[in-house]
Amino acid sequence: MKVEVLKRxxxxxxxxxxxxxxxxxxxQYVGCAFACRYCYAKFLCRWRDYGEWGSWVEVKTNAPELTKKRVRGSVVMSTVSDPYQPIEAELKLTRRVLRYMDKRNELSILTRSPLVTRDIDLFRExxxxxxxxxxxxxxxxxxxxxxxxxxxHKARVNALQTLYDESVRTYVFVSPIIPGVTDVRTIVExxxxxADYYFFEVLNLRAAGREFERLLMEEYSESYEVLTDNEKFESFIGALKKEIKALKVRAEG
Known part of the structure; x- marks a missing residue:
């Protein structure tokens, strides 16, 4: 898929x-070229008429200068994009944001890209x-x-290993958990x-959008049924909680 880059x-x-x-x-980016079919950030397409999700990325060119500002409290990067999506390898916008950002800020970065290991030198600051x-x-x-x-999957696990080896505090975001598809135990093992801790998130079918809902219904009907039947969903959640407890890991959220 060709990705349109929009500089703002x-x-x-x-x-x-x-x-x-x-x-x-x-x-610093809006939109994501990883284009995951279930991505909750697809709602942005309602206000940005650039095309289908994954076909465009908005780049905030002055983001590094803006991040010099000191803010109090915790900061998360990013919520409507991936800070290390493919275009970052060329633009290095995330890297420049990290360089300019006040190092006293309490920062949490979430990505699915092994490119994140490139910036370990800045994380240490x-x-x-x-x-x-x-x-x-x-x-x-x-x-x-x-x-x-x-x-x-293997590239993400290898990136986690590298971060751990370099003494960077890490966590694993197990998401989306889809009944009958996601093997939580295997991921944890x-x-x-x-990882210092884990965050487990079950798929929010409504947030994933109608297109993904249809996909799941057609290709994984049993998973769809669990997510849409209250009794089966409650049973699934109960079993998942027991499984996570049995794995004896620190779980947040």
């Missing part, structure tokens, strides 16, 4: 967060920083259907000891 100047870069426990969000890898174990057919353009 922003008025500000720190946005008040609605996420519990998070004070600010930073998005921050007083408080953590890096999360979205690891959901999709491979083969599921990857082709759900996130064909995203980095491979493969990454055990490489």
């Amino acid at each position: 100047k922003a008025k500000s870069i720190y946005t008040r967060s609605k996420i519990p426990g998070v004070n600010w969000t930073v998005n 921050f007083r408080s920083i953590e890096v999360g890898l979205t690891i959901n174990g999709v491979d083969g057919r599921e990857k082709r259907l759900f996130e064909p353009l995203a980095p491979l 493969e990454t055990r000891g490489l």
